[in-house]
Amino acid sequence: MERVTGGQTKTTCGWVKVPHARIYWESTGEPTGIPVLYLHGGPGGSLGKGGYRKRHDPTRFRIIGLDQRGCGKSTPAVQDDLDHLPENTTQALIEDIEAVREHLGIERWIVTGVSWGSTLALAYALKHPGRVLGIALVAVTSTSRNEVQWITEDVGRIFPEAWNEFSEASGANPGERVVEAYARRLAGKDRDDARRAALSWDRWESTHVSLDPNWVPGGLFDDERERMTFALLVTHYWAHDGFLINGQEIIPRIHELNGVPGYLIHGRRDISGPTVTAWQLQRRWQSSRLVVIENEGHGGPASMAALSDAVEDIAAMI
Helix, strand or coil: CEEEECCCCCEEEEEEEECCEEEEEEEEECCCCEEEEEECCCCCCCCCCCHHHHHCCCCCEEEEEECCCCCCCCECCHHHCHHHHHHCCHHHHHHHHHHHHHHHCCCCEEEEEECHHHHHHHHHHHHCHHHEEEEEEECCCCCCHHHHHHHHCHHHHCCHHHHHHHHHHCCCCCCCCHHHHHHHHHCCCCHHHHHHHHHHHHHHHHHHCCCCCCCCCCCCCCCHHHHHHHHHHHHHHHHCHHHCCCCCCCHHHHHHHCCCCEEEEEECCCCCCCCHHHHHHHHHCCCEEEEEECCCECECHHHHHHHHHHHHHHHHHC
């Protein structure tokens, strides 16, 4: 099934059937243009209102987005399909991306991603380097154990009051990490308890981003289903170190992308995900460039403008 939406720039969209799911995709811009894939954050953040489509020239590029497995317009929603939650992994998402690429008849594309989307972009490129023309990332993460430890526990040194509340509300068992406790409860049979866990998680997420110059007070999600989807998928992936372990960690392998042009765009004031990850990647990835946006945090207008410029630069190399 495919349909075309209205507006000055038409968007074609549809679904691709994969094991246990249907993956929603949309394509905007010049059908014969240079393909640019956008991978959203989260996990579980979805394409949202589609603002990513406006970042690139629709007369030159074919701009493609997809809602990752279990969220957005992809079906079924993760909270309605808990039996298949164990199969929602980074490796499955990579194969979902490949299914969309093959469905759309694309040979190679420029891969972009924001936040968790940058982890997924790098994992995809490492698995399928021959499908990648270049990579441009914002708010760079690799979802390592150290990064998860920072964002769920260590950053509490900056917000001790909020972290203490977040930790106590987790219901962690002895020896259980905070993120593991939330993952367990959000995937549990007691859905009322899962909703309470999602609210606590949402409060913590809105706290650790609060030093961002572009921060807006309040929770991340007003819609309960969106809040539940986001919290469930984030904790599921973070509790498993992004499913990137036992030799699949990104930073030790990033040299395998030497020769692939890359842009690592990161806000200096990103407290949730410090610049060190982007810096470590750039030091090991010889064909990449680190772009630090001094006055921004976890993404922002200057970072997105830098992303647009990076895609133009990569396109000029093709």
